Amino acid sequence: METPGPPELGKERIDGKVCISVSRPHPRSRIGQFYFGERKEGVRAPRVQPKQRLMTLLDKFDRQITDLRISITDRCNFRCVYCRSADPENYRDHDQILSWPELDRLANIFLSLGIRKIRITGGEPLVRAGVEEYIARLHALGVEDLSMTTNGHLLAERCERLIDAGLRRINISLDSLDPAKFESITRTKSFSTVMHGIDVAQKSRLGPVKVNAVLVRGLNDDEVESFAEFARERGVIMRFIEFMPLDADRTWTRSHVVPAAEVYKRIHARWPLAQIPHERSETARKYRFADGAPGEIGLIAPVTQPFCGHCSRIRLTADGKLRTCLFSKDDHDLRGLLREGASDLDVETYIRSIVDEKEEGHRINAPGFVPPSRTMVFIGG
Ligand code: SAM
Numbered sequence: 001m002e003t004p005g006p007p008e009l010g011k012e013r014i015d016g017k018v019c020i021s022v023s024r025p026h027p028r029s030r031i032g033q034f035y036f037g038e039r040k041e042g043v044r045a046p047r048v049q050p051k052q053r054l055m056t057l058l059d060k061f062d063r064q065i066t067d068l069r070i071s072i073t074d075r076c077n078f079r080c081v082y083c084r085s086a087d088p089e090n091y092r093d094h095d096q097i098l099s100w101p102e103l104d105r106l107a108n109i110f111l112s113l114g115i116r117k118i119r120i121t122g123g124e125p126l127v128r129a130g131v132e133e134y135i136a137r138l139h140a141l142g143v144e145d146l147s148m149t150t151n152g153h154l155l156a157e158r159c160e161r162l163i164d165a166g167l168r169r170i171n172i173s174l175d176s177l178d179p180a181k182f183e184s185i186t187r188t189k190s191f192s193t194v195m196h197g198i199d200v201a202q203k204s205r206l207g208p209v210k211v212n213a214v215l216v217r218g219l220n221d222d223e224v225e226s227f228a229e230f231a232r233e234r235g236v237i238m239r240f241i242e243f244m245p246l247d248a249d250r251t252w253t254r255s256h257v258v259p260a261a262e263v264y265k266r267i268h269a270r271w272p273l274a275q276i277p278h279e280r281s282e283t284a285r286k287y288r289f290a291d292g293a294p295g296e297i298g299l300i301a302p303v304t305q306p307f308c309g310h311c312s313r314i315r316l317t318a319d320g321k322l323r324t325c326l327f328s329k330d331d332h333d334l335r336g337l338l339r340e341g342a343s344d345l346d347v348e349t350y351i352r353s354i355v356d357e358k359e360e361g362h363r364i365n366a367p368g369f370v371p372p373s374r375t376m377v378f379i380g381g
Contacts, residue, residue, distance in 0.1 A: 057114040057351075059324075059358035067281070067313040068115045070107070071380025072131060073097065073123040074318045078151050079187040080175065082214050083376045085248035086187065098320045100130055102338050106316065107138055109347050117145040121380040123318060126154040132165045139166025147171065149212070149381060153190050155197030159204050171210040171239075172198055176220050177230055185219065202236065210237040210298070215258035217243075224258075228267045231295030239284055239298035245364065246326065246376040260285070260301035267297055281312035302326075308361035315380055322351065324358035326379060327372050 057065040075091050076084060098106070107118065118138055125131055125148055138146055147169035148162070155172065162170075172194070176182040179191040201209045211230075215221050224240070231238035240263045245252040264287075267273060273287035276296070284298035301307075308325075315323040320335025332354045337347055363369050372379075 055112060055114045057355050060356050061358070061360060063309075063311060063358070064114070065312055065314055065355055065358070066115060067117040067119070068110050069119045069121050069313060069315045069380050070103065071121050071123060071316065071318040072103065072125050072134065073128040074378050075127050076122060076124040076151070076377055077127055077153055077188070078124065078190070080151075080173075080214075081185055081187070081219070081249070082175075082216050082243055082247050082252075087248075092319050096319045096335075098316075098318065098335055100134060102320065102335065103134060104137055105338065105344075106320075106334060106347070107143075108141060109344055109351070110316075111141055111143065113348060113351060116143070117147070118143045119147045119149060121149045123377055123380070124151055124153070126150055126158055132158070132161045135162060135165040135167050145169070149173070150197075151186070151190075152194040152197035152201075153188070156193070156200040159197075159200050159206065163205050167206065169210070170201055170206050171212050172201065173212045173214075174198065175213050177223060177226050181220065181223075198234075198236070202234065208235070208237050208296070210239055212239050212241055214241045214243055215263065217256045217258050221258045224263050224266050225270055228271060228297060231297060232271065232289060232293040233295075235294035237286075237296040237298055239300055241300045242303045244302055244326070244376075245369075245371040246379070248375045248377070250371070252371070254303075257303050259304040260299035261304065263299055264297075273297060280310040283307060302362065303364055306361055306364070308359075311358075314355060314358070317374070317379055319378075322354055323374075323379060324354060325362055326376075326381075327362040327364065328359060329370075329372060331374070 059065060074097070078084070079086060110118075120131065120135065122128070135146065135148075143166075145168065146166055148167055149171045150173070152172040152174070155170075174182070174194060175185045182191040182194075183189055198209060198211065201207070211227075213220065213223075213227055215224070227238050227240070230236070240258075240260065242257050242260060243252060264273065267287075271293070272290040274290045276286040276288055278284065278286050283302075284300050287297040287299075289295065289297075311325075315326070316334070317323060317331065320333065320338070321331035322334050323331045332350070334347065334350070337350060342350075
């Protein structure tokens with residue numbers, strides 16, 4: 001029987017020997033050649049069809065950026081304690097949020113630059129009217145991997161339409177299996193609605209469904225084994241996410257973090273786990289149950305085992321800012337550029353220059369770390 005150890009600390013850190021690929025040309029050489037050298041003033045770069053999209057987006061550490069998380073709204077119908085504040089609404093005005101035509105245009109530009117995976121998120125993506133139509137347009141553009149993260153509250157009634165539109169995968173947040181605790185974490189009365197959403201998703205063509213729990217010490221860390229049992233009984237991929245310093249109330253401390261290694265040990269002691277190979281850029285370390293039970297465990301450890309060295313992600317916020325890291329100090333204003341009348345080429349060139357400067361790592365564990373001013377709901381997880 002396979003006996004994998006727990007995820008190893010430090011393995012995923014930036015390591016030049018591991019992550020630098022010499023066979024891949026640097027984007028700046030392509031910019032020089034294609035955009036600033038051979039290209040004539042006023043001539044548009046040909047818009048490539050999905051199958052012909054050959055461009056790659058690389059940063060200065062030669063990480064290939066293929067994944068884009070698009071937050072389509074900063075609004076949410078939940079107020080999870082580890083994410084949003086209980087304070088009154090503090091959403092941005094509608095005109096500050098990217099319109100659907102702006103989102104369409106940016107998606108097309110990102111795809112032409114080499115983005116292959118798009119995850120729709122928020123806020124809560126299902127609260128924005130028109131999301132099915134947007135997904136259908138992304139699907140028509142040829143996005144290879146189209147997924148969504150949702151709290152599941154509105155999922156049951158929308159699931160089939162989302163799939164018909166082209167959605168292929170879904171992650172549903174569920175932070176407790178105890179209805180009362182779930183309701184105090186999310187500050188809603190939605191436990192049974194979310195469980196129904198998970199049921200519907202599982203019976204749909206979306207499977208296998210991923211269920212995400214953010215573990216916070218003293219809040220829901222007593223439920224690790226119950227979540228694992230839930231994975232086995234329901235055949236879902238149960239993913240445990242370490243609590244990150246992105247909460248609105250700024251209550252995060254290191255002592256609130258439940259390390260992935262602890263989660264692994266506890267589950268493995270009860271139901272031995274066997275590691276499943278993963279792609280370098282995947283956020284989760286994946287395990288199946290060694291006894292052959294259905295379901296899977298995923299451990300996402302951004303705090304105790306950062307995986308920045310192989311990060312392939314960038315994020316577009318609902319108000320049109322590009323972020324190269326969840327913990328970026330700065331964000332970059334694509335909305336302003338679009339609204340000032342920039343050409344696609346201007347936007348592409350700007351995106352390349354921002355991506356080139358993507359942070360080496362998030363620095364949560366560095367002395368003097370300061371959390372970003374934007375919290376998770378305003379970034380898009
Ligand atoms: N509303 C959707 C949902 O609940 O899944 C999508 C947006 S939510 C911001 C995306 C993900 O971020 C969720 O899985 C949520 O649990 C996670 N998240 C929010 N705040 C977090 C934090 N401080 N640390 C870790 N994960 C967090």
